Amino acid sequence: MSEPERAPSTDLDAARETLTDWYEEGHREFPWRRTDDPYEILVSEVMSQQTQLERVEEAWGAFLERWPTTEKLAAADRSEVVGFWSDHRLGYNNRAKYLHEAARQIEEEFDGEFPRTPDELQELQGVGPYTANAVASFAFNAGDAVVDTNVKRVLHRAFDVPDDDAAFEEAANELMPEGESRIWNNAIMELGGVVCRKTPRCDEEPCPWREHCHAYETGDFTAPDVPTQPSFEGSRRQFRGRIVRTLGEHGPTPLDELGPRIRVDYAPAGEYGREWLRGLLADLSDEGLIEIEEHEDDTITRLRH
The missing domain is CATH 1.10.10.10 (Winged helix-like DNA-binding domain superfamily/Winged helix DNA-binding domain)
Structure with missing residues (x-):
């Protein structure tokens, strides 16, 4: 596999080390980053789909206090789970239904043992490739590179990766150090969420990849279009x-x-x-x-x- 396109001066090993050092020195403290429990991480991933992380943080703790294990969630009345989802404005209610069904599958089809690989995790109701890979990465350190809108923006700007899903997947996996999916995926998503935003904050934060970044070198900070969340009020x-x-x-x-x-x-x-x-x-x-x-x-x- 060829290395991703990048500014001529970029040393990939140096870029990898710089990013992980930056992340470890200081990052946003979300509670699901302090656990490797796959159930807790699955709940955070499902809640985070098109929902503000500040709202997710409050709901995540309350949800796990009420249903702390897959066994407890599987035994719950589905209407109570859906009601919780609606009360906390966590997006489409079918996500709550799928999460409830996934807990039942883990208890009944996997004998209470959480599946570990992305392929196995995709057997769970409502768990697609992105969520499966995120859980495998953050719970078991056994995933591929996560590619969300933040990561696409970083790859497009830093390495001039074309706006193409296959190209993003290839570049992301080539960049990720082998066997380090947990810290790497957190780090590159943090870079996109905090520094390389729609309006970049290269110098304000400052960005650890300025010396490696194609956009910073050329001054061209265009990025793939990022879908906006429709207004909730009146929707x-x-x-x-x-x-x-x-x-x-x-x-x-x-x-x-x-x-x-x-x-x-x-x-x-x-x-x-x-x-x-x-x-x-x-x-x-x-x-x-x-x-x-x-x-x-x-x-x-x-x-x-």
């Missing part, structure tokens, strides 16, 4: 969460009683009326989170247990 995610929370509090609820509880301007025949509400309910039903009962004179919704 379908917000109202879906309100539905789950309301049904958890009030139990089975008729359609026209549910509507005003989740939206003050609900009007049965209006823009935000029965048709709009049925669309939200259909999504939640497809995900297995609620049940819809059609009666001759009404529609009743309830959480699925």
Whole structure:
């Protein structure tokens, strides 16, 4: 495999050592960085998907206090797990459903032993290649290079890697020191999250890779487009969460009683009326989170247990 494109003066061994030294000397202290428990790391990874880390930090501790092991989570009522997810604004509720199902798989299909390799971890419900590799890296130090939007930005700027997923994967794995996935993946993601942000802070922080960086040498700090998280306020995610929370509090609820509880301007025949509400309910039903009962004179919704 060829080495990644880079500024002519770059010594890869020196760049690797500089980055890991920078990370070890001082980095953001998130609690999941102080554990190698695969369950705790899986929870943090699922929570962190398109969710601010400050919000995740508070929710992560509360979640593990309530369900400290896969055994406890697998035995929990799914509606309680989904309700927790919604209350803490952790994104799409199907992530809570998948995490609950993954805990059940570990207990029933893996005899309570956490799978260790990325391929085995992908057998868990809702665990894709990125999450599987992150858990293998941070829990077992046995993963490949993690490639998220922060890492892509670093690779594109520092080594002029083209905006292509295959190129990013190849360059990231070539850069990572063998057998050091835990510290390396944390370090390069930290570099992207703290220094090499959309608006880079090369001198303010300062960046440990300034002398190795193609962008710093040329002054061209363009980077791949980074998708922005849609506004939560007024979004379908917000109202879906309100539905789950309301049904958890009030139990089975008729359609026209549910509507005003989740939206003050609900009007049965209006823009935000029965048709709009049925669309939200259909999504939640497809995900297995609620049940819809059609009666001759009404529609009743309830959480699925």
